Amino acid sequence: MRPNDRTEVRKTKRLKTKPVLLVMGLLLLGNVLWFIAWLIPNSGGTTETVAQVEGDAIRHEEWVAEMESRVGRESLEALVNERVMEAAAKKHDIQVSDEELELELALYRSATEATDQTFLGLNEEQMTKKIRARIILEKVLAKDIVVEETALKAYYEQNKTLYEVPTSYDVKAIFVSSQEEAESVRQELENGSSFDGLARERSIDASTAILGGSLGFVSANTTALDPNLVRAASELEPMAISQPLPLAEGGFAIVQVQSVSEGNAFSFDEVKAHIQRELALEQLPQSVTPRAFWEEFDASWLYESES
Structure with missing residues (x-):
């Protein structure tokens, strides 16, 4: 692949939006998880009626069980992934600054289109947690990969518009x-x-x-x-x-x-670390998710037999 072709592929990847199903999945994780967490501690043994249909009661525990069956696995996996990444950050002495988080949030906002956004429906805190976990994962994977300064600067100049955030x-x-x-x-x-x-x-x-x-x-x-x-x-x-x-x-x-x-035009120094991770990850033979680190950090969950 020629250098210019590689740049165009990378630019397309950066601006590509996620499928609607992924959006809806993340919505459920973000907006339903907190609700389940609030309900479950109060659900032990309760027979409270939460709805009725022609006098037939729907009980509190039925309601909670139904929500858990629909989104429980995905919700719990998201929480485990976040904890695993925090453990990885501690082991490898990885820091994520407020400036890095703000940059990633800004790039995310500018590179997506309305209802196609990956984190649609999540509040700022939920988005920040997910982005923080992603940055940690990228830093762990990229920590031993060397990218020359000239390559970083060349990428910045060729893709400067990506860092001009409206x-x-x-x-x-x-x-x-x-x-x-x-x-x-x-x-x-x-x-x-x-x-x-x-x-x-x-x-x-x-x-x-x-x-x-x-x-x-x-x-x-x-x-x-x-x-x-x-x-x-x-x-x-x-x-x-x-x-x-x-x-x-x-x-x-x-x-x-x-x-x-507010919009911002980020300088090379402000996005240098971000570009380094982007180019380093391109050198990996395949994509890696937090799930790959579960065994290293002794992660387990109640769905173990189904994994």
């Missing part, structure tokens, strides 16, 4: 069929209703309704969303509620910006 907005939206419905939704929000709750109840876009209306991070470069939504995101103050927005393909939306992340 201002991004964490956006939620409720999609409805008419302006009248949009006005009704806006009034409910003004009266104190939860945006997440109303999105799940009223939004006609099922893929974002289940996420409490989350569209992920939006910037001026976002092309996967209606231009009116992108423009509204850049004009709204954080937590303010938009007026009903007409959409190009019909219908209306109510938009709320959760937070704003």
